[in-house]
Amino acid sequence: MTMGRMRRMAMIPAALMLAGVWNSEPKAQEPATVPRGGTPPASSQRTRYADGVYTATGQYGDQPSFITVKATLSDGIITAVEVTPHATVPRSLELQRRFAEAVPQVVVGKPIDQIKVGKLAGSSNTPDGFNAAVQRIKAQASR
Amino acid sequence: MSNFTFDAIGTSWEIETPVPLGTPRLQRILERVERFDATYSRFRPDSLVSRIASSPKGGCFTFPEDAITLFDLYDRLHASTKGAVDPLVGRDLELLGYDRDYSLTLDVPGFRRHALARPIWSKDVRRDGISLVTSRPLVIDVGATGKGYLVDILASLLREEGCTSFVIDGGGDLLHSGGDALLVGLEHPFDARLAIGVAHVRDRALCASAVKRRAWGEGLHHVIDGRTGTPTRDVVATWAVAGDAATADGLATVLFFIPGDQLASAFRFSWVRMFADGRAEASADFDGELFT
Incomplete structure (x- = not known):
């Protein structure tokens, strides 16, 4: 498992560690302990966390x-x-609510024609010169 | 509703008003856009910034009067991001390939040489009112806030003309004035047919920034971190809502480097950030919703 994924796994137990002692009731295999920061022990890099x-x-x-x-x-x-x-x-409830709101969520894309909006905001439309350059490069690459 | 569509600074713009603006106003708008382009475009050899880039010993260069707002904003952004936002990333952009000819070719040795003595806005440019004083060639790129700044300029122009109800849309960076709130879809950075949320915008500006559309290679896109000269990672799209478009535009850029909460004391704005892994977060006061 990569460092990035290990770090994300560490996030949840760490958040609960703020709270002190916790009792876990995992529905899947019990995860190996991961230190809060720094490099995890080499053996746990090969530990797979079961889906669930x-x-x-x-x-x-x-x-x-x-x-x-x-x-x-x-x-x-x-x-x-x-x-x-x-x-x-x-x-406490107020603080917990704010914590709950602050956890980033995975977002899903909805087709634009299913939502009622007057405008769209995303990255700038690509400039014509840029598009032309990409076409030029593609043409060169295909020779 | 009447729409005026035109091209400016590399993208398609639209101004919506209750009634048509009329030819004299449209003329004024296009003239003002041309003046902006003649000052700030890196892609025109005759622009003011191109002259600054090719002056071997530097010099004193005078900008249009309203440039004070732009420079003041850059000072604040540069300071509050500890140098991550810097108009002097222009040379880095060129060396990475985003140059006047859109060569899209990375100049690695050039980039390394430049990195040894990278110029810094707070040190290598002296401000004197609306003039900038330089001592060597410097490439100024106002991409971080320039579009929003032009939106504000055009909004002032419309208000001078007595228009109080309008939406100015500069390719996704927009300002709403008067009338009912505008519902704006937040475009998915990896799929323009989808939206990841909706913002309600009323008498304020919403600006968006995303890495995907101007990418020309692995890890090469146009949002540059002034501290390293290289493109940012991890955050893939941002949206900022503020009272004016230049600030919203600048903050949308800053959100690539710095979480919104850390800027709350220096700027009044709400925001959304999306990450490479598909997660997104919004400020508590964001007026809208994310689709989760």
Whole structure:
């Protein structure tokens, strides 16, 4: 498994480690422990994380408060993350909600004709000169 | 609704107004665009920036009056990104292949030589009002904010003419004024037939930046990190919403290097960023939705 993917895997346990001791109930094979930062031990680079949905509930604070994180793993990549706050203290709930909003989500593309919009914003349309240059290069390459 | 479509600075523009603008106003718009191009285009040998690039001992070069806004914005962007945004990346762009002739050919030895003494906006250019003072040839590229800046210039022009209700769309960098909020689809950077979300824009500007469309090789695209001279990685598309288009345009570029939260104290704006792995994030105050 590549470093990039290992780093992403480390993200979820690390987030829960902020909370203190946690009890995990994975639905798939128990993952090997990964240190929070730095280089993981060589043997775990060959450990495959099984595809599936991993759920863990973290406990923290004196009350205590709880937060559940559900991560879907597919081919070594986290494809979905769902964070469910359980706090009853208003301040904790507010903080948990903001954390939940802050986790980047995988976005899906919707066909433009299915959404009602007046305009589109993306990268600039490619300048004509650039397009012409690409055509020129393609023509040269095909000789 | 009346639409005026024209070409400017390498892309297709559209101005929407409730009633047609009329020929004199259209003339003024096209003249102002031409003046902008004659000043800032790297692709014209007769432009002001081309003269600055070919002056062996540098000199003192005077820009149009409204250039103060542009330079002030660059000062703020350069400082708040610790040099990642820099109008002097022009030479890097040329050496990477994005030059006047669109050679799209990488000049590796040239790039390495240039990297030894890369010029820096805060050090190698002295500002004197609307003049820039240089001591050697420097290639100024205002791509990070230039389009948004031109949108703002045209918006001022329309307001001077008494128009308060319009949408100026410079190839996806747009400014809305008056009337109902505009719904803007956020184009998927890898597939222009899809949108990854929608933004609601009212009396403000939305600017987008993405790496895909101007890519000419593995890892070669047009958003350059001023600290290294090389194209950015990981973030593939950004959108910024701000009160004016130059700021939104500049911040859309900055979001390639720096997360939005870190800029919140220096600029008022909302934002969306998309990453190479398909994830996207938005500021808490982003007015719109992402499709997840």
